[in-house]
Amino acid sequence: MSKFDEKVAQYSKFMDDKGLSYDADLLKAVTKGLGPSIYKRDAETVSGSDAKELITVKKNFLIKKLGLEDGPQLDVAIDKVIEAIGKSERSKYRAVVYYLLAVEFGKEAIYS
Template sequence: MSKLDEKIALYESEMKKLGISFDADLLAKVTKGLGPSIYKKDAETVSGSDAKELATVKNNFLIKKLGLSDDAKLDAAMEKAVEIMGKSNRNKYRAIFYYILVKEFGKESIY
């Protein structure tokens, strides 16, 4: 099993624990799209309470990668993703966070 496969399996088990139904193929594509960041402890997770980090997610992922316009819907979607994953959950894995956002905006075709 490759390191990527191990990470995907970890994210799948975390999504099952959180009760999130998911498309395994899309999760794998989103995870692969994150590149080496998933292997770095700090970069692998998203801090739902760090405004600077959420601004980075908004600019680099939602606007640049998904091609969305900067408006209040983006902030609302990120807040929803934090709620889904649990505010007190310290392991807000970036791959799952991004997966939720991709589904929220119906941008699966990008992957």
């Protein structure tokens, strides 16, 4: 199994453990879109309590990647995803957060 496949399996297990339903192919595509950052511990995760980190998620992923307009709905969606994963969960994997946000806004086609 390649390192990439190990990461996808890790994220799949994480979602299973959290009771989050997911499409394995979409999760794999989102993970692939993150490139080498998935292999760096700090870059692989999102801090749900760090405002600067959440602004980065909003600007770099929701606005640039998904093409969404800035507004309060983006912050609401980020909060919803953080809540779904669990605020106390230390390892909020970026691939999982991005996957859930893409689904939340119906932007799965970007990864087709």
